[in-house]
Amino acid sequence: MDRTPGFPAAGFKCDSVDDNVCHSNEYNKMSDMKRFLMEPTHDNTAVDSFLGLGMETMGLSSTMDEFSHGFDFSFLPDYGGLYSCTTQDVEAGLKFEILDGFLDEVEEVEGIYASHDLSSTSNHILLETQDKKKVSELLDGGPYGLMNFPSESYSPGISGSTGLSEWSKETVPHAEHQNVSSEKLKDSLDSNESEDDKKPLSTFIGSWVKRGRNRKKNLPNTAYRRLDSSGQRMSYDFRPRKDAMKKCMHTSTENTFRDDHLTSSESEDDISVTKTSRTRSDRRKHQRMWTVDEVMTLVDGISHFGVGKWTDIKNNFFHSATHRTPVDIRDKWRNLLKASYNDKHNDGEAEERRKSLARPMPKDILHRVRELASRHPYPFSKSSCFVYDSSRSQSTSKKKKKRS
DNA sequence: CTTAGGG
DNA sequence: CCCTAAG
Structure with a gap:
């Protein structure tokens, strides 16, 4: 895949990623991102600056300090990997993350x-699984020899807010989604409150802030979240569009918001909105629904690392999902097991009734969950009550990973 | 720090 | 999701 001259790769940290990794999916996605960036509603000032910088300082890490945007390049790995790390992608990923947050x-x-x-x-799950199998090949040291991916060059794009939700949408008419997203953002930017006034932007901000606050409470985990496996700093100290941000937030929350809106967990100073609200038991207020894509990512991750290797799964499959701690992932797996178990032992009537209420969980996923459950028993329901037809399990090409 | 388990 | 205990 050729990079157009106008979109130079910022090869800062992505030398290990060669263009081969950018197969068609990423290409389409990048096209979308570029199109998205071309929208007149978005000021490309920052992008242009990045462009210039990218051209001039390509590979010259010593001159990065001159960059006045406070851009922390250490966050690149998150959007790197298959995205080929163009500055546009960075910007786009950023924006997508914002939009997705909304x-x-x-x-x-x-x-x-x-x-x-x-x-x-x-439809898209079928393709998705195929793509994920490609990823599996990557992980297994497949065609690209990324056997011991340094956990940062491997960023399959199945990453939470941005990559994950967009990962497999190529075949889906998702342009509408993006339009909706941009509309949402525009509305929120123009007026301080979203159009339907159900959710004023301040509410979003408050939610983010409080989330960061709560996360902060368990500091061991927070510290952990700032580092990748190699101890490299992974915080996204990236604030180029500060001015644009200002437009859509109250001044009182500005600082916190700016630090939190992307990281959603890593604000150093959360003194502003603290004592008053936290005394309540509003712990579980901000839950993020697990998307189908995320679930599939989780299943893939477990199939690679095995049940219990939650940190590995987090680092390699949910690396740029700022939420989704290893514990979250583990919990989700626990729930998935329960779901698969229930799905197995219930008469169709109850199932239909339940499915009309909850959003449906595709059968494919439940099947994979059951497969994995049978593969490595989870000390969850005492005995291995998930005795799944073992003959079916052999059909998959997935390798069996034995836990220690 | 990570994981398991309970709330 | 949150919290805690145990390795």
Whole structure:
């Protein structure tokens, strides 16, 4: 795949990623991102600056300090990997993350599941699994010899807010989703409150802030979240569009918001919105629904590292998902097991009734969950009550990973 | 720090 | 999701 001259790769940390990794999916996605960036509603000032910088200081890490945007390049790995690390991608990923943040909140509140169009789910899941199998090859030291991927060059794009939700949408008419997203953002940017006034932007901000606050409480984990396996700093101290951000937030929350809106967990100073709200038992207020894509990522991760290697799964499959701690992942797996178990032992009537209420979990996933469950028993339901037809399990090419 | 388990 | 205990 050729990089157009206008979009130079910022090869700062992505030397290990060669163009081969950018197969068609990423290409399409990049096209979308570029198109997205071309939208007149977005000021490309920052992008242009990045461009210039990218051209001039390519490979010259010593001159990076002159960069006045406070851009911490150490975050590149998150968007690196298959994205080939162009500055545009960085910007785009950033914006997507922002937009997705909006959508996440909106989803929770209004029950709109725009990020995964379930009508086309079956379609895109098939492709998705194929893609993931490619990823599996990568992990297994497949065609690209990334056997011991340094956990940062491997960023399959199945990453939470941005990559994950966009990862497999190539075949889905997801342009509408993006349009919706940008509309949402525009509305929020123009007026301080979103159009339907159900959720003023301040609410979003408050939610993010509080989330960061809560996360902060368990400091061991927070510290952990800032580092990747090699101890490299992974915080995203990236604030080029500060001015644009300013437009959409109250001054009182500005600082916290700016630090939190991307990291959602890593604000150093959260003194502003602390004592008053936290005394409540509002712990579980901000839950993010697991998308189907995330679940599939989780299943893939478990199939690679095995049940119990939650940190490995987090680092390699949910690396840029700022939420989703290893514990979260483990919990989700626990719930998936339960779901698969229930799905197995229930008469169709109850199932239908339940499915009308909850959003459907595709059968494919439950099957894979059961496979994995049978593969490595989880000391969860005492005995291995997930005796799954072992003959079916042999059909998959997935390798069996034995836990120690 | 990580993981398991319970709330 | 959150919290805690144990390795």
